[in-house]
Structure formats: structure tokens, C-alpha cells
Amino acid sequence: MTSSTPSIGATVPGYPRIGPGRELKRALESYWSGASGRDELDAAARAERQRTWRRLTELGLDSVPSNTFSLYDQVLDAVVAAGAVPPRFSALGLDGLGTYFAMARGTSGAAPLEMTKWFDTNYHYLVPEIGPATRFHLDPTKPVSEYREALALGIETRPVLLGPASLLLLSKPADGAPHGFAPIERLDDLVAVYALLLTTLAAEGVAWVQLDEPAYVADRTPAELEALGRVYARLGALPERPSILVTSYFGPLGDALPVLASSPVEAIGLDLVAGSLPPGGVPGLDTKTVVAGVVDGRNVWRTDLDAALATLRALEPRAGAVAVGTSCSLLHVPYDLDAETSLDPRLRSWLAFADQKVAEVVALAAALRGGEPTPSFAEARTALTGRASAPDVIDDGVRSRLAGLTAADARRTPFAERAEAQRVRLGLPPLPTTTIGSFPQTGDIRRARAAVRTGRLDRAEYTARMRSEIERVIRLQEKLGLDVLVHGEPERNDMVQYFAEHLNGFVTTEHGWVQSYGSRCVRPPILYGDVSRPAPITVEWATYAQSLTERPVKGMLTGPVTILAWSFVRDDQPLGDTARQVALAIRDETVDLEAAGIAIVQVDEPALRELLPLRSVDRPAYLDWSVGAFRLATAGVADTTQVHTHLCYSEFGDVVAAIDGLDADVTSIEAARSRMEIVPDVAASGFARGIGPGVYDIHSPRVPSADEVEALLRRALAVIPGERLWVNPDCGLKTRTYEQVEPALAALVEAAWRVRRP
Numbered sequence: 082m083t084s085s086t087p088s089i090g091a092t093v094p095g096y097p098r099i100g101p102g103r104e105l106k107r108a109l110e111s112y113w114s115g116a117s118g119r120d121e122l123d124a125a126a127r128a129e130r131q132r133t134w135r136r137l138t139e140l141g142l143d144s145v146p147s148n149t150f151s152l153y154d155q156v157l158d159a160v161v162a163a164g165a166v167p168p169r170f171s172a173l174g175l176d177g178l179g180t181y182f183a184m185a186r187g188t189s190g191a192a193p194l195e196m197t198k199w200f201d202t203n204y205h206y207l208v209p210e211i212g213p214a215t216r217f218h219l220d221p222t223k224p225v226s227e228y229r230e231a232l233a234l235g236i237e238t239r240p241v242l243l244g245p246a247s248l249l250l251l252s253k254p255a256d257g258a259p260h261g262f263a264p265i266e267r268l269d270d271l272v273a274v275y276a277l278l279l280t281t282l283a284a285e286g287v288a289w290v291q292l293d294e295p296a297y298v299a300d301r302t303p304a305e306l307e308a309l310g311r312v313y314a315r316l317g318a319l320p321e322r323p324s325i326l327v328t329s330y331f332g333p334l335g336d337a338l339p340v341l342a343s344s345p346v347e348a349i350g351l352d353l354v355a356g357s358l359p360p361g362g363v364p365g366l367d368t369k370t371v372v373a374g375v376v377d378g379r380n381v382w383r384t385d386l387d388a389a390l391a392t393l394r395a396l397e398p399r400a401g402a403v404a405v406g407t408s409c410s411l412l413h414v415p416y417d418l419d420a421e422t423s424l425d426p427r428l429r430s431w432l433a434f435a436d437q438k439v440a441e442v443v444a445l446a447a448a449l450r451g452g453e454p455t456p457s458f459a460e461a462r463t464a465l466t467g468r469a470s471a472p473d474v475i476d477d478g479v480r481s482r483l484a485g486l487t488a489a490d491a492r493r494t495p496f497a498e499r500a501e502a503q504r505v506r507l508g509l510p511p512l513p514t515t516t517i518g519s520f521p522q523t524g525d526i527r528r529a530r531a532a533v534r535t536g537r538l539d540r541a542e543y544t545a546r547m548r549s550e551i552e553r554v555i556r557l558q559e560k561l562g563l564d565v566l567v568h569g570e571p572e573r574n575d576m577v578q579y580f581a582e583h584l585n586g587f588v589t590t591e592h593g594w595v596q597s598y599g600s601r602c603v604r605p606p607i608l609y610g611d612v613s614r615p616a617p618i619t620v621e622w623a624t625y626a627q628s629l630t631e632r633p634v635k636g637m638l639t640g641p642v643t644i645l646a647w648s649f650v651r652d653d654q655p656l657g658d659t660a661r662q663v664a665l666a667i668r669d670e671t672v673d674l675e676a677a678g679i680a681i682v683q684v685d686e687p688a689l690r691e692l693l694p695l696r697s698v699d700r701p702a703y704l705d706w707s708v709g710a711f712r713l714a715t716a717g718v719a720d721t722t723q724v725h726t727h728l729c730y731s732e733f734g735d736v737v738a739a740i741d742g743l744d745a746d747v748t749s750i751e752a753a754r755s756r757m758e759i760v761p762d763v764a765a766s767g768f769a770r771g772i773g774p775g776v777y778d779i780h781s782p783r784v785p786s787a788d789e790v791e792a793l794l795r796r797a798l799a800v801i802p803g804e805r806l807w808v809n810p811d812c813g814l815k816t817r818t819y820e821q822v823e824p825a826l827a828a829l830v831e832a833a834w835r836v837r838r839p
């Protein structure tokens with residue numbers, strides 16, 4: 082870094098990109114459907130980039146990031162920049178954009194890259210496929226053109242890219258890679274490409290580049306730590322290069338911090354919300370600029386500016402220089418609180434979305450430089466005190482109920498006893514057939530929900546329409562011959578938002594969209610206060626469904642951990658306490674369902690795995706409170722009531738003990754895609770409860786045949802006895818059509834019959 086290199090001052094590692102009005106989503110979907118062309122897509126993308134750079138400049142950042150925009154995913158962008166396009170896509174002979182979207186979404190000839198959760202967030206990235214034969218080569222088009230594009234507006238930016246070590250650590254071995262191959266083995270080859278990129282950017286006049294290495298906030302082996310040191314020693318030694326900022330987020334760097342501090346990089350970005358600097362000395366840190374992420378980049382609360390400033394000041398003697406940032410990219414929060422015009426103003430004063438967070442970063446940087454603390458400091462103080470004492474944040478009823486709980490409240494009688502009681506009550510055949518809950522959501526259903534929301538449809542008419550949908554779904558399931566029925570969830574927009582709308586302690590936003598993957602966005606509710614259930618939520622729908630049939634109808638609820646994982650949660654008490662409050666509300670619902678005659682209740686926890694802490698030291702405590710919350714939610718019912726849970730994902734391995742600890746009577750998991758791969762592991766773990774490994778991959782429009790399903794069931798039966806094996810799809814059916822679902826479920830029922838026959 083030369084003396085002319087600008088200092089970072091105030092910055093953010095990234096910013097949302099879907100557009101404040103989801104403009105990019107619309108442009109993408111219109112392009113994909115063929116309704117618009119390349120020019121329209123390019124124009125929408127350019128508009129969003131330019132709006133972002135101008136906005137961040139206007140808000141006062143000293144260093145504005147570029148290349149944080151993406152048409153789909155930043156990991157996919159890094160794959161393209163590194164030339165690591167798997168051959169099945171390059172072989173399609175498409176142009177750059179065609180190849181890009183083929184990797185993201187697949188084509189008839191090539192299955193897309195796998196998608197998985199980005200660390201412990203609800204964002205999904207595309208998993209790079211790296212093998213011994215992957216031929217890396219630099220494609221600097223995107224970072225260079227975005228840099229130039231911003232420069233043309235008079236804005237000097239800092240190109241951002243996923244760092245080479247994290248890119249490989251987030252990759253999976255390409256098809257055909259020899260057994261035992263790990264993508265990180267290709268690090269030196271990949272770093273050569275990054276070296277070329279840095280040289281190219283230097284030639285463009287780029288002063289700073291940001292390389293993200295979030296993979297190092299998880300546990301890493303000594304070899305992986307050594308690899309990190311090697312990467313930055315090599316990039317740091319380049320004769321012509323921009324100054325390098327290596328950014329981490331979602332947790333503390335741990336042993337990776339001294340590695341980076343002793344490398345030649347100029348700056349290190351730290352998440353000081355999810356972690357703090359270790360107390361001892363870190364050799365070399367006093368020569369670095371520390372970009373201190375003191376403003377929470379993934380939650381929506383207004384920052385305690387006094388506390389954040391104190392953190393920054395405490396850092397000053399330990400770092401070469403201190404710059405201010407958010408803890409991670411603002412990708413994970415909505416754009417602008419000002420768009421939420423109908424939120425209660427008092428609640429609004431407690432919140433900060435992306436633009437407000439940028440303003441907080443700027444205010445903190447100014448205060449750190451010794452400027453007058455701006456009025457925002459006083460405003461933050463007032464808001465925080467208001468929040469701490471607000472009557473709807475603290476609910477004494479909820480608190481005393483929680484305080485009165487004992488261990489017995491989270492405990493049911495032993496599984497074997499319950500299983501017998503349930504067998505007698507339910508009288509189900511071996512290999513009972515069921516579904517995960519939702520049925521296809523037709524346009525009519527969506528329109529009815531939207532209309533009742535805006536008041537265009539009255540309550541009575543809405544109820545009538547939902548009831549007729551429920552009746553249709555029940556009749557269909559009877560016709561198909563399923564054993565345990567569901568009502569189909571037509572009344573639910575989303576499995577978390579629906580419950581949030583019916584519980585005290587939550588608010589929902591109008592425009593608070595956050596990208597989940599590609600063009601998909603979610604609008605997480607905000608959990609701001611003590612949670613309770615003012616009235617039964619699902620009981621009427623479930624009992625109506627049950628009134629239509631002799632077969633058992635399964636009540637359908639979302640579990641406490643998933644409700645937390647897919648909401649913005651309060652940061653003023655431990656997550657475990659919040660989970661217990663939500664658990665009590667769900668418990669009330671299970672008890673009411675039971676009292677209304679529902680014999681089976683399913684409590685979905687697809688996010689249990691996703692919140693698993695990135696570092697193993699933190700896992701026992703997490704599993705303790707999360708499993709405890711599930712048990713609290715489900716242990717209020719009698720032995721004769723069967724509790725199901727659904728976990729979605731197939732990576733059962735590292736949480737299998739926890740899943741046993743949930744003490745559910747039946748657990749359904751995703752298994753069709755992996756052709757039951759996980760079932761032997763589950764059996765080997767000693768898991769001895771009911772289990773429904775999915776036999777129908779609902780993520781694909783493909784309809785499986787009865788033969789296929791039968792083969793999967795026979796595989797499962799090799800290790801799991803028939804009386805514990807359930808037959809169900811991988812997940813809910815809401816994203817499928819009836820044309821797909823009917824024959825698929827018919828195949829599923831037919832296969833179960835064939836397997837049951839002696």
C-alpha cells in the first residue's frame with residue numbers, strides 16, 4: 082500500500098442486489114420466460130448496479146464495493162471468473178449468459194449445480210464442482226467491467242470476490258474425481274488465476290480489492306490454515322497489485338486471524354457482532370487496517386452506537402488503523418426501512434435496514450475520527466431505552482409461565498410405550514403412506530389469500546373457498562389411497578410467516594424482501610417481543626379436514642427452531658430463551674389440536690440443521706436449546722397422540738443424535754435424490770423410531786414410477802423394519818402441479834402395496 086492509497090474509512094462488504102422493488106427478480110423471470118430479451122435484462126442489471134453505487138456514495142461511504150451485484154449468485158460469479166465451468170455446461174455450446182444460467186438452473190441436457198445454504202444463513206449458493214482436471218483460467222470480464230462502469234459515474238470502487246481458499250472449501254469434488262480428492266488440493270492452480278486477476282485489476286487502476294474468506298470462521302484443519310497463509314503470501318508478493326482486504330463474516334476467525342495478521346495483506350475485515358477479537362496479542366495486527374464489522378449486517382435492529390464506538394476505540398491500540406463496516410454483506414437484510422410506511426412508528430424507531438445500517442457505519446466512522454457524534458447517537462440511545470421498556474416486548478405472563486416449567490414438561494413417556502398406544506389407536510398398516518403437508522398451491526388459492534388480505538374478499542367467502550380446497554385435497558388423498566391425510570395448507574403463504582402473523586411478539590413487513598437464491602426472495606417476519614399465542618391458529622382447518630374423513634388427518638405446525646431461523650430475531654436475549662417462548666405457543670396449538678380429536682401432529686423443523694453453529698465447540702449448547710425447544714413444543718400431548726417431524730435435508734450425519742433427542746414418534750427426511758443413501762447411516766446410528774425417508778423427489782417435475790419407488794422402499798427395508806418405515810415424498814408438494822403430484826402419489830401408494838404384500 083502506497084501513501085496515496087485511500088483509506089477504507091467507512092464501508093460495507095456487500096449490499097442487496099435484487100432491487101428495492103425486486104426489479105431484478107422481475108427482469109430475470111421475464112428473461113427466463115422469454116417475455117423479454119437480453120437488452121432488457123442488461124438494462125435492469127445496470128440500473129440496479131448504478132443505483133447501488135450512487136446510493137452508497139450519497140450515504141457517505143468512503144470505500145464503495147463493486148462486483149457485489151450478481152445475476153444469480155456471487156459464488157457462481159467466482160466460478161466464472163476462475164474459468165471453473167464444469168464441462169457438462171461448456172459442452173452445451175451456449176454463450177456466456179446461457180452457460181451461466183444453465184449452471185444456475187439447469188437445461189434439458191445438464192442438471193444445474195447443486196444449491197446449498199450459505200453458512201448459517203437462509204441464502205443459498207451454487208456449489209462449485211472442482212476436480213483434478215478442472216482447467217482454471219481467468220475471465221476478468223465481470224469485475225473489470227463493473228469497476229469501469231462505476232468509474233464512468235465518477236465512483237472509485239473496491240471490487241469484491243470470493244477468495245480462492247473459501248471458493249475451494251465451499252466446492253465439492255467434480256464427478257469422476259478419484260475417491261478422496263478434495264477441491265482444496267487445487268489451491269495453487271487457482272491462486273495463479275487470482276494473481277493474474279489482481280495484476281489485471283492493478284492495471285485498471287484499482288486501489289483496493291476485497292477477497293472474502295468466510296470459510297475460515299468454521300473449524301479448519303492445520304493444513305487448511307496453512308493454505309490460507311500460502312494464498313496471501315503469494316498474492317501479497319505480487320509486484321503490481323491493489324491493496325488487499327481479506328474479509329471474514331458470520332463468526333470469529335479463530336486460528337485464521339494470526340495467519341492473516343502475519344500475511345502481507347493490508348486489511349482484514351472482522352465480524353465483531355458474531356465474534357470479538359481474542360484478548361491476547363495478535364502479532365502483525367498492528368500493521369493492518371482492521372475493518373471492524375460492528376453494525377450487524379444480518380439482523381434488522383438499530384445499532385447501539387455508543388457500544389459500537391466503544392468497541393472501535395478499544396480496537397484502535399491493537400490495529401494499525403481502524404475502519405468501520407457491517408459485520409457481513411447487507412445482502413441478508415431488506416433495502417430501506419423508509420419503505421415500511423405502515424409499521425408502528427415506535428417499532429420502526431428500533432430498526433435499521435440496509436440503508437440505515439450504512440448510515441450507522443458512516444456516523445461511527447465520523448465519530449471515530451473525532452468528529453462530533455451526530456444526532457444519530459442520541460436517537461439510537463432513545464430508541465434503545467424505549468425498546469428495552471416497551472410493554473409489548475416484555476410480557477410478564479409469558480415470563481412467569483416459562484419460569485414455572487420443569488424438566489417434566491419437555492418429557493414424554495418412553496417411545497416404546499407410546500408406540501404401542503398409538504398402534505392401538507391408529508391401526509395403521511405397515512409402511513403407512515402420507516405426505517409432508519402442503520398440496521399444490523393453485524392460482525385460485527393464492528388469489529383468494531391476496532384478496533382477503535386487502536379486504537376485497539370477506540372472511541366468510543374466504544373460509545368457504547379454503548374449505549372447498551381442503552375437501553378437494555382430502556377426497557384426492559382418499560381416492561389415491563393414502564393412509565394418513567393432510568389438509569394441504571392452502572391457507573398458508575409461507576410456513577413461518579403464517580405462524581408469525583398469528584402470534585404475539587411478531588410483525589411482518591410489506592417490502593422487507595431478502596434474496597434467498599437467484600430470483601427467489603423471502604420476507605422474514607420480525608420477532609421483536611415476548612411470544613404468545615392469542616388464539617388457536619390451525620385447529621379449525623385441521624378439524625374441518627378431519628370431519629370429512631374416517632382416516633387420520635395429520636395436524637401441521639412449524640417448529641420453534643424453524644420459526645426463529647426464518648425470522649429476524651430479537652437480539653436482546655439469548656436465542657434459546659426466545660425459542661422456548663415460541664415452543665410454548667406451538668405447544669398450546671398441539672394440545673388444542675389433540676383436544677379437537679387430531680391424533681397425529683407434525684411439527685416441521687427443516688431449519689434445525691441450518692442453525693447448527695459453524696464451530697463444533699458451539700454445537701452442544703445449540704443442540705441443547707434447540708432440541709429442548711422442540712421437546713417443549715411437543716411433549717404436552719398424550720401417549721396416544723403421534724408426533725411427527727419433518728427435517729427436509731438429507732445431511733443427517735452430524736445431527737443424527739440430536740434428531741433422536743427430538744423424541745418424535747416419526748421423522749421424515751429427504752432421501753429420494755440420493756437414492757436412500759442416508760438410510761443405512763440412520764439405521765447404523767441406532768435410530769429406532771419411525772422414519773420416512775422420502776421416495777419422491779419433489780424438487781423435480783419428474784414423476785417417479787411405482788417400480789422406482791418400490792426399489793427405493795426395498796432398499797430402505799433392508800435396514801429398517803417395515804413397522805417403522807413410512808412412505809412419503811421428500812418434502813411438501815406446494816411447488817408442484819396436480820398433473821405431477823397425482824400420478825406420483827399413485828405410484829407411491831402402489832409401491833407401498835407391493836412391498837407390504839407378503
Ligand code: GLN
Nearest residue numbers: 517518519685687729813
Ligand atoms: N409442511 C411443510 C410443507 O409441506 C413442510 C415444508 C418444508 O419442510 N420446508 O410444505
Ligand code: ZN
Nearest residue numbers: 687729812813
Ligand atoms: Zn421439507
